[in-house]
Amino acid sequence: MTARPEPFDLKGRRVWVAGHRGMVGAALMRRLGSTGAEILTVPRATVDLRRQTRVEDWVAREKPDAVFVAAATVGGILANDSRPAEFLYDNLAIEANIIEASRRAGVRKLFFLGSSCIYPKFAPQPMNEDALLTGALEPTNQWYAIAKIAGIKLGQAYRRQYGCDYISAMPTNLYGPGDTYDLKASHVVPALMHKIHRAKSSGANTVDIWGTGTPRREFLHVDDLADACVFLMERYSDESHLNIGTGTDVTIRELAEMIAAAVGYTGGFQFDTTKPDGTPRKLLDVSRLAALGWRARITLADGLRQTYRWYLENVAVTTGAATPR
Numbered sequence: 001m002t003a004r005p006e007p008f009d010l011k012g013r014r015v016w017v018a019g020h021r022g023m024v025g026a027a028l029m030r031r032l033g034s035t036g037a038e039i040l041t042v043p044r045a046t047v048d049l050r051r052q053t054r055v056e057d058w059v060a061r062e063k064p065d066a067v068f069v070a071a072a073t074v075g076g077i078l079a080n081d082s083r084p085a086e087f088l089y090d091n092l093a094i095e096a097n098i099i100e101a102s103r104r105a106g107v108r109k110l111f112f113l114g115s116s117c118i119y120p121k122f123a124p125q126p127m128n129e130d131a132l133l134t135g136a137l138e139p140t141n142q143w144y145a146i147a148k149i150a151g152i153k154l155g156q157a158y159r160r161q162y163g164c165d166y167i168s169a170m171p172t173n174l175y176g177p178g179d180t181y182d183l184k185a186s187h188v189v190p191a192l193m194h195k196i197h198r199a200k201s202s203g204a205n206t207v208d209i210w211g212t213g214t215p216r217r218e219f220l221h222v223d224d225l226a227d228a229c230v231f232l233m234e235r236y237s238d239e240s241h242l243n244i245g246t247g248t249d250v251t252i253r254e255l256a257e258m259i260a261a262a263v264g265y266t267g268g269f270q271f272d273t274t275k276p277d278g279t280p281r282k283l284l285d286v287s288r289l290a291a292l293g294w295r296a297r298i299t300l301a302d303g304l305r306q307t308y309r310w311y312l313e314n315v316a317v318t319t320g321a322a323t324p325r
Contacts, residue, residue: 022071169241
């Protein structure tokens with residue numbers, strides 16, 4: 001692994017954030033605001049990123065200097081398991097169209113954002129970057145994982161064949177402002193926060209949680225992710241993808257207890273062991289990123305409190321979940 005000898009300064013550059021309305025894209029927009037970059041965005045109503053010609057035409061016209069590929073069809077276990085075709089096709093099309101359009105338009109640098117689900121279900125923990133393609137994937141999210149693996153490999157192929165300065169990074173489980181709180185599509189943090197908030201509001205004694213509560217997960221605040229992405233865009237240039245995370249994990253039960261503390265809920269939990277747990281443990285080895293000089297700054301407890309405040313102000317008041325007083 002080698003760092004870029006000269007920083008790729010974003011000041012004054014035209015930077016396209018693909019997927020700017022998503023949780024990650026919005027965090028990137030916040031972080032890029034302090035770099036002096038000219039931020040480019042395009043809504044889906046104008047350019048459907050799954051349509052190759054439309055993407056190529058827009059990129060050729062706007063001529064970005066750098067691109068963050070944060071656009072994706074995302075969701076939790078239920079969404080992945082029930083909509084496999086969407087998760088595979090949408091993500092393959094989005095990443096392929098953006099990467100090829102960027103090459104054609106002469107984009108100087110591209111950052112592809114993946115997911116830690118690319119690693120085998122039973123990969124040695126913590127998972128380092130070399131674990132990729134060494135074993136079978138977790139079946140419940142294999143469709144999304146395969147698409148993300150393809151994106152990594154596509155960036156590597158363009159670097160080798162065309163000399164493109166394209167890099168990739170794999171974040172751990174994310175949470176924070178702008179997350180999805182629809183229980184049919186959400187990840188574990190927003191799903192638990194929504195359930196626990198409703199339980200407190202209604203006075204319920206228990207909250208139902210999928211699985212046994214024993215799987216261990218690592219969680220990264222999305223603002224920390226955005227900071228890491230900008231750090232790598234400016235300072236990293238190599239074929240190998242890099243992990244982005246905190247290097248620490250908690251059980252799902254411990255996570256539920258921490259969210260309950262943030263919400264102020266004093267009830268209990270009922271674990272539905274008939275529902276799948278998913279991968280037993282997902283902890284990233286972040287030593288390569290740390291060696292470059294970046295570490296997460298937002299603790300999980302602080303991040304959950306901040307996220308709950310955002311939830312109260314932006315979600316609870318519009319979903320019919322009463323705000324506790």
